[in-house]
Amino acid sequence: MDPIIRLENVSFSYKINEKTKVSVLKNISLSIFPGEYVAIIGHNGSGKSTLSKLLNGILTPDHGEVWVHGHNTKDTNKKRAIRQAVGMVFQHPDNQIVATIVEEDVAFGLENIGVPREEMKKRVDEALNVVKMSPFRHRPPHHLSGGQKQRVAIAGVLAMQPECIVFDEATSMLDSFGRKEVIQVMRQMNNMGMTIITVTHHMSEAAEAGRIIVVEDGEIVMDGTPREIFKHKQELEALKLEVPSVSQMAEVIHRQFADFSRDIIHEHEFIGEVEEFLSGGVGS
Amino acid sequence: MTVKPIIEIENLTHTYMKGTPMEHVALKGTNLYVEAGECIAIIGHTGSGKSTLIQHLNGLIRPESGRVVIDGEDLAKKKIDLKTLRRKVGIVFQNPEDQIFEKIIGDDIAYGPFKMGLPLKEVRERVKWAMSVVGLDFEEMKDRQTFALSGGQKRKVALAGILALKPKILVLDEPTAGLDPRSRNELLDKIKRLNKEEKLTVIFVSHNMEEVAMLADRVYVMADGKDVLSGTPKEIFTDKEKLVRHQIGTPETVQVLYRLTDLGYQVRTDAFSITEAADEIMKLFAGRKEGTEHVQRI
Numbered sequence: 001m002d003p004i005i006r007l008e009n010v011s012f013s014y015k016i017n018e019k020t021k022v023s024v025l026k027n028i029s030l031s032i033f034p035g036e037y038v039a040i041i042g043h044n045g046s047g048k049s050t051l052s053k054l055l056n057g058i059l060t061p062d063h064g065e066v067w068v069h070g071h072n073t074k075d076t077n078k079k080r081a082i083r084q085a086v087g088m089v090f091q092h093p094d095n096q097i098v099a100t101i102v103e104e105d106v107a108f109g110l111e112n113i114g115v116p117r118e119e120m121k122k123r124v125d126e127a128l129n130v131v132k133m134s135p136f137r138h139r140p141p142h143h144l145s146g147g148q149k150q151r152v153a154i155a156g157v158l159a160m161q162p163e164c165i166v167f168d169e170a171t172s173m174l175d176s177f178g179r180k181e182v183i184q185v186m187r188q189m190n191n192m193g194m195t196i197i198t199v200t201h202h203m204s205e206a207a208e209a210g211r212i213i214v215v216e217d218g219e220i221v222m223d224g225t226p227r228e229i230f231k232h233k234q235e236l237e238a239l240k241l242e243v244p245s246v247s248q249m250a251e252v253i254h255r256q257f258a259d260f261s262r263d264i265i266h267e268h269e270f271i272g273e274v275e276e277f278l279s280g281g282v283g284s
Numbered sequence: 285m286t287v288k289p290i291i292e293i294e295n296l297t298h299t300y301m302k303g304t305p306m307e308h309v310a311l312k313g314t315n316l317y318v319e320a321g322e323c324i325a326i327i328g329h330t331g332s333g334k335s336t337l338i339q340h341l342n343g344l345i346r347p348e349s350g351r352v353v354i355d356g357e358d359l360a361k362k363k364i365d366l367k368t369l370r371r372k373v374g375i376v377f378q379n380p381e382d383q384i385f386e387k388i389i390g391d392d393i394a395y396g397p398f399k400m401g402l403p404l405k406e407v408r409e410r411v412k413w414a415m416s417v418v419g420l421d422f423e424e425m426k427d428r429q430t431f432a433l434s435g436g437q438k439r440k441v442a443l444a445g446i447l448a449l450k451p452k453i454l455v456l457d458e459p460t461a462g463l464d465p466r467s468r469n470e471l472l473d474k475i476k477r478l479n480k481e482e483k484l485t486v487i488f489v490s491h492n493m494e495e496v497a498m499l500a501d502r503v504y505v506m507a508d509g510k511d512v513l514s515g516t517p518k519e520i521f522t523d524k525e526k527l528v529r530h531q532i533g534t535p536e537t538v539q540v541l542y543r544l545t546d547l548g549y550q551v552r553t554d555a556f557s558i559t560e561a562a563d564e565i566m567k568l569f570a571g572r573k574e575g576t577e578h579v580q581r582i
Contacts (some may be wrong), residue, residue, distance in 0.1 A: 014432040014550065015429075015432070016428050016429050016432050022432065024406065042464070043436075043460075043464035043466060043467065044435070044436025044437055044463060044464050044467055045433075045434045045436065045437055046433050046464075049434060049435065091435070092379070109321055132375065142331075143331055144330070145329045145330045145331065145333075146329070146330040146491070149330070157456055169462055172412050172461050172462045173378075173458065173461050173491070175327075175329070175491035175492075175493075176400055176490065176491075176533030176534070176536075176539075177531060178491075201462065201464050201468075202463065203465070204536060231291075236503070237466075240464050240465065240466030240467065241465055241466070242465040242466075245535075245536040245537055245539065245540075245558060246536070248558045249537065249558055249562045249565070251541065252558060252562035252563075253562050253565060253566055253569075254567055257566070258568060260569075267536070267539070267540060267543070270540060271540065271543050271544065271547070273566060274544065274549075274568070275547070277569065278549075278568060278569070
């Protein structure tokens with residue numbers, strides 16, 4: 001299978017003053033395949049946000065190439081095709097909502113590319129349905145909760161029918177309810193076949209993905225399934241990261257009760273382990 | 285209680301775009317009492333009025349009706365000394381880009397102390413101190429350009445700029461949103477120390493319940509322009525009926541404990557930290573000997 005996004009020896013630097021450049025990404029190579037659900041984690045300034053902005057050509061590399069479906073992101077003629085294939089959802093929902101009525105906001109991108117009226121209506125309906133915001137379609141967005149606004153922003157991206165959506169810290173301004181709503185939508189879209197890439201500081205959110213990429217000092221230092229990655233508690237802590245709360249709790253319990261598994265990354269696994277442990281079913 | 289509160293807000297209302305078709309009532313008679321040296325969390329959904337409320341604390345919004353008294357100064361008066369007020373009350377906003385305006389980090393943090401007319405040496409000391417509090421290396425970062433910073437670093441710079449003013453009351457809107465786990469924990473530790481050791485009064489708006497549980501002495505819950513509930517984190521997070529009614533989230537640890545109580549296990553739900561929660565769960569295992577009663581897991 002061909003990757004949907006391929007980075008080939010990508011480097012990127014920012015000029016920080018007259019004389020000095022700081023290199024943010026150093027010779028990164030990476031392939032993302034259709035249908036993957038990838039979380040990118042790393043501490044502040046590690047380069048993960050820059051990396052996400054290279055994925056649909058918002059930024060282009062100083063050295064190396066980024067290919068989206070075989071289109072080079074440096075090719076300005078292909079910009080529209082690239083943005084069409086890879087959509088983005090940002091941190092602040094307020095910065096992405098432009099219209100005064102929810103359904104108009106979702107239709108905004110479609111109007112821009114001249115989608116016929118009937119088709120537009122159909123796509124808006126579908127997108128609002130996926131993010132479970134249909135009942136709010138005639139409401140003004142500014143009275144919605146953060147999670148609801150972010151779901152409207154996602155519907156706007158979804159209506160463009162991209163193959164991949166990049167979420168750049170899209171849950172960091174949301175409370176636990178809002179975050180759960182958005183994570184549910186991500187999972188559902190991934191189940192529908194869409195490629196999901198999420199940049200996050202929430203380890204319990206990263207645990208939902210099928211693959212985690214850890215970025216440190218402009219390089220990819222770990223790449224694996226959440227279960228593999230979260231086994232490296234000490235390494236992650238050295239990278240200013242951590243393992244999910246339930247993994248930390250399991251670790252503490254495991255130190256007292258060796259039979260209590262520490263290989264736990266999800267809340268439901270933790271609860272299951274407690275129940276099994278108490279029923280005496282462990283190992284017997 | 286005889287201590288006079290440092291912040292007294294009573295029955296405060298605010299209407300945006302009053303008298304226009306866009307009129308929107310953001311505060312509908314809200315209250316807030318804070319004693320000097322307290323650390324107060326304000327939580328509530330988007331649109332509940334949190335941000336409007338905190339903008340009253342340094343006079344960015346003047347009271348439409350109701351009472352706002354900050355450190356003895358009644359802000360409903362026609363003439364108030366805004367300069368003194370804003371030195372006393374430092375607000376760090378949610379979006380750091382709103383309050384970073386110099387090109388170089390050091391200059392940005394020094395801006396406030398400079399304007400206060402402090403001697404250069406003192407300004408430098410304050411910048412150094414403020415940068416160390418937020419965890420920015422002075423030598424490495426002071427000459428860097430602000431635009432090339434990551435979101436988390438910008439947040440630190442904005443906070444340092446306010447701390448350099450040495451305010452009496454520090455107001456933070458979502459202080460750790462967008463910070464990595466280590467930076468978040470370090471910053472929370474620093475805020476806690478400023479609060480406990482230097483007796484800085486801290487008021488913070490947050491959606492992160494871990495942070496609320498760890499920092500706050502008391503929590504105010506806002507909904508629809510009013511304070512609907514207040515209490516210690518313990519009081520708030522252990523009252524399931526209220527959590528559900530006001531749609532308040534809990535720390536992940538507490539979430540696990542509630543899940544277990546739902547399944548019929550007897551655990552306390554006021555164990556917020558990882559170790560407290562783990563200890564609470566291990567009490568369930570008390571009857572079992574460690575690893576002797578059952579076969580080793582394969």
